[in-house]
Amino acid sequence: MNTQIQEYAKRLKLSWAREHYHEIKADSNEEFLLQLFEKEIQQREERKTNLLLAQAGLPNASGKPFDWSEIVLAKGLNQEYLLDGKFMEKQENLIFYGGVGTGKTFLSTLIGLNAIHKYGKPIKFYTVASLVNQLLEANDKGNLNKIFKKIEKLDLLILDELGYIPLHKQGAELLFQIISMCYEIKSIIITTNLQFGQWNHVFGDPILTEAVIDRLIHHSHLVVFKGPSNRMKESLLQN
Ligand SMILES: Nc1ncnc2c1ncn2[C@@H]1O[C@H](COP(=O)(O)OP(=O)(O)OP(=O)(O)O)[C@@H](O)[C@H]1O
Ligand SMILES: [Mg+2]
Structure with missing residues (x-):
């Protein structure tokens, strides 16, 4: 069953679920699905942000606050x-x-x-x-x-x-x-x-x-x- 789930997750492009679905602790089906979807969305957003950052070619920001006084x-x-x-x-x-x-x-x-x-x-x-x-x-x-x-x-x-x-x-x-x-x-x-x-x-x-x-x-x-x-x-x- 494990390999079947992994195979389906792959076909559905659920890359977080494919490797980690068994880590979810939930008391109901709804809660299980909710957590799974949340993780999947979170990972997709992170991946998108990293891609956008890599493409943007921005210089490194110094991390200090910007002084607007001038x-x-x-x-x-x-x-x-x-x-x-x-x-x-x-x-x-x-x-x-x-x-x-x-x-x-x-x-x-x-x-x-x-x-x-x-x-x-x-x-x-x-x-x-x-x-x-x-x-x-x-x-x-x-x-x-x-x-x-x-x-x-x-x-x-x-x-x-x-x-x-x-x-x-x-x-x-x-x-x-x-x-x-x-x-x-x-x-x-x-x-x-x-x-x-x-x-x-x-x-x-x-x-x-x-x-x-x-x-x-x-x-x-x-x-x-x-x-x-x-x-x-x-x-x-x-x-
Ligand atoms: N308003 C500001 N608030 C905080 N730090 C600043 C500010 N302006 C400049 N700095 C500091 O000075 C450094 C140089 O600023 P920045 O590279 O943005 O200047 P610039 O206006 O682009 O100059 P240039 O025309 O020479 O490229 C920044 O990395 C930052 O550390
Ligand atoms: Mg400059």
């Missing part, structure tokens, strides 16, 4: 709206603007983690440079479609560090295609140290730059990180 939120925004991913419900974008070490990557990582843990949403974190490199490489190999399909499945795309490295013409155009594809159908968080007026230096072409900014800011919120570098503060404190 963060300026645009009107109508609050911490919960950002952290709980409310902006994602309306496919809005977030633009994180500020100097080095002010928490842009940290906050976008926290938002990404919440989206996965609380809501099981697929997200992906890229630095702009790494995404553009992947796009260029895929373009050379003729499999650009694969990246596009991957991004199409996301609810949130995080593009970190726009502005540190200027893009070549083809890289800028490919990045524009991604931003266009996401326009009004998913959310983007973009972090940058540059004001919009300087984005031209990254994209290299004023018309393309205008088209990018237009799409990004249409349904978006600006968050300004105005503090001094926390990285610097932390390393000074350690000495």
Whole structure:
């Protein structure tokens, strides 16, 4: 009977039950089934979360609390709206603007983690440079479609560090295609140290730059990180 149960559990894809059903202690059939279903669901959710985390490519979060004291939120925004991913419900974008070490990557990582843990949403974190490199490489190999399909499945795309490295013409155009594809159908968080007026230096072409900014800011919120570098503060404190 044991092997028969295992065989059926396998066919029904009840992977927890297959190995562990005999561990359940219950006084009634209902209680037995309830516990079995709960364990099965719990294990599936854990597996899904781990998969989403592995796919997301988020940097390691430091584990310390986020300090909001130097963060300026645009009107109508609050911490919960950002952290709980409310902006994602309306496919809005977030633009994180500020100097080095002010928490842009940290906050976008926290938002990404919440989206996965609380809501099981697929997200992906890229630095702009790494995404553009992947796009260029895929373009050379003729499999650009694969990246596009991957991004199409996301609810949130995080593009970190726009502005540190200027893009070549083809890289800028490919990045524009991604931003266009996401326009009004998913959310983007973009972090940058540059004001919009300087984005031209990254994209290299004023018309393309205008088209990018237009799409990004249409349904978006600006968050300004105005503090001094926390990285610097932390390393000074350690000495
Ligand atoms: N608001 C904050 N609250 C708590 N810690 C912070 C905050 N901002 C920065 N830090 C600390 O400083 C480190 C660097 O922050 P982060 O990488 O988010 O900066 P950044 O704005 O992305 O900088 P860069 O533009 O150089 O990439 C974080 O890992 C964190 O430890
Ligand atoms: Mg950063």
